[in-house]
Amino acid sequence: MTVKTMSKNNDDHDDDKLSHDEKIDENNSNAMNGLVRKRRPGIIELGDVTPHNIKLLRRLNQVIFPVSYNAKFYKDVLESGPLAKLAYYNDIMVGAVCCRVDTSEPNTRRLYIMTLGCLASYRRLGIGTKMVEHILDYVSQKDSNFDSIFLHVQINNEDAIEFYQKFGFEIIETRKNYYKRIEPPDAHVLSKNLKK
Ligand SMILES: CC(C)(COP(=O)(O)OP(=O)(O)OC[C@H]1O[C@@H](n2cnc3c(N)ncnc32)[C@H](O)[C@@H]1OP(=O)(O)O)[C@@H](O)C(=O)NCCC(=O)NCCS
Secondary structure, three states: OOOOOOOHHHOOOOOOHHHHHHHHHHHHHHHHHHHOOOOOOOOEEEEEOOOOOHHHHHHHHHHHOOOOOOHHHHHHHHOOHHHEEEEEEOOEEEEEEEEEEEOOOOOOOEEEEEEEEEOHHHOOOOHHHHHHHHHHHHHHHHOOOOOEEEEEEEOOOHHHHHHHHHOOOEEEEEEOOOOOOOOOOOEEEEEEEOOO
């Protein structure tokens, strides 16, 4: 069976949204059927978010996350440069990370990870690591003027908690009823201090 892919090299083609969506679902279910084998060596690369592939990012996030993000989110992502990246596994778009600068606390500049995820069938292949390492490189080499990096995770999301703890993130707070439409509604705040 031919497996269509969402190649990073043809993201400016004129495919309509439905066919892109079908490709995401198809890639995901083919992988579920065993075509992607755990630990099979694959090439993991990051690419830019552009007006040509922003609909695919939206579709990816719809598949990966239980909450949906509005048009402003995607408008801001398009303007966030290296703070947003798509992840490709052997040229197939399988994940994404989207961050923004947060200055909501006085005299504090933090990097907020809004979303970071990859399709379920492509997990434990190092794709999340590639995305976190990109963000850690950014705050150590490109813009070192951050106090910390932080994010919210649903309290039952043990996979993500273990994943982030591996990179030195710690639970610093638990916010009751942080999420409006999902159960459980509580979120941990995970944070990695960047100041010595
Ligand atoms: C969290 C997430 C991004 C991890 O991505 P991933 O590509 O599977 O992560 P990696 O393969 O790079 O894993 C790196 C390490 O993290 C830890 N880890 C990752 N997933 C784990 C899990 N399910 N259970 C325990 N440890 C885990 C392991 O130490 C792993 O190393 P190993 O595979 O050598 O044991 C992924 O599970 C995901 O997309 N979840 C849904 C979205 C989400 O919840 N995002 C977090 C909120 S923004």
